[in-house]
Amino acid sequence: MKLEHIGMVGYGEVGKIFTEGLLSKVVDVSAWDLKFDATITPATARDAELAHAAQAGVLATESMKALCEKADFLISAVTASNTLAVAQAAALHIRPGAIFLDLNSASPGTKQQAAQVIEAAGAHYVEAGVMTSVPPYGIRVPMLLGGAQAQALAEKLAAFGMDAKAVATEIGVASAIKMCRSVMIKGLEALVIESYTTARKYGVESHMIPTLAETFPSIDWEATGAYFFSRVAQHGKRRAEEMREAAHTVQEAGFEPWMSTAIAGKHDWMAQQTRDGVFDDLPKGARWEEFADRLIAGTKHR
Structure with a gap:
């Protein structure tokens, strides 16, 4: 298994962290992101991404095809809703024998479809x-791997200083673990935001x-x-997409995803507050009360 030429699909927060962490471990690191496409991305935003x-030291390629032609190890780090679409796009150009590592937070069914293509x-x-x-972890973030090549890849990644553990040879086990955890973690985030803000409104938080x-x-x-x-205000859209995949996971297990659907709605709502500028100018490290006060102030205008 050769992991000399890495191609990162998605140059967002996770893509940037992984490419930076892997630059010293391999021959070269390339990336492709729709933000690099001049036909769909404003020049200022595109130039900023290319400059970064x-x-x-990351080569920004001109297309998915160009990325796949260079890479023997592709890493997909996009939003949950694009998991399958990225795998389908990569499959058109990926080199035979290359490794495709899917980091995205998607349901077992979605991952199985991606694996097939x-x-x-x-x-x-x-x-x-x-x-x-x-x-907080960088490339040492704990990861569970699944697939026929999971154990071999885990050993290679360990040599890069990464924390990867193979848990299954079949696709779906690792994502099921991740998605079930997400129901709890993202659910707790949604509960805290709703509970704290309401308590703040009533003056009973203390x-x-x-x-x-x-x-x-x-x-x-x-x-x-x-x-x-702070994390939901910054990444609510991505978290909402993940929770919709968690809802798919619950459905695939035969249950009605009442909680996962509601959690996705709360994260979507927080993302909309961010887009509306509710949290503009809040300092880094702001207290939860400062976020809650902005939300409470917004209710006065409805």
Whole structure:
């Protein structure tokens, strides 16, 4: 298994972190993102992305085809809703024998469909369940791998200093673990935002939050609240897409995804607040109360 020429599909937060972390481990790192396409991306935004790639030492390719022609190891790091579309696009050009590592937060069924198109093209598909937020860990973020080549790839990635563990030879197991966890984690984020903001509106937060600490003393509820508000405000759209895939996971198991659907709605709502400028100019490291106050102020104009 050769992992000398890495091609990153998706040059967002995760793509940037992974390419930076892998640059010293392989021969070269290339990337493709729709943001590189001059026909759909405004010049200012496109130039900023290209400049970032150039400064990082990443080759920004002109198309998916150009990326696939260079890479023996493709990593897909896009939004959940684009998981299958990216695999289908890559399958048109991927080199036979290449490895396709799918980092995206998608349901087992979606990952199985993606695997079919990649394997039909003569390449090897490996799914990854990324088990926590990437930024604090970088390329050492814990990942669970699934697929026929999962164990061999895990050993190669370990040599790069990555924390990857093979959990199954079949596709769907790693994503099921990830998606079931997401229901809990993204659900807790949604609950905290709704609970804290409502408590703030009633002026009872100083009474309510200590009761959480009494019940769950191992959690710093103030710091956790600030982290949840900030992450959902920044990445609500991506989290909502992930929760829709979690809903698909629940449906694929034969259950009605009432909770997952509601969680996706809450994250979508927070993403809309961000797009509407509700959180503009909040400082980095803002307290949860500052986020809640902006949300409360917004209700006065409805």
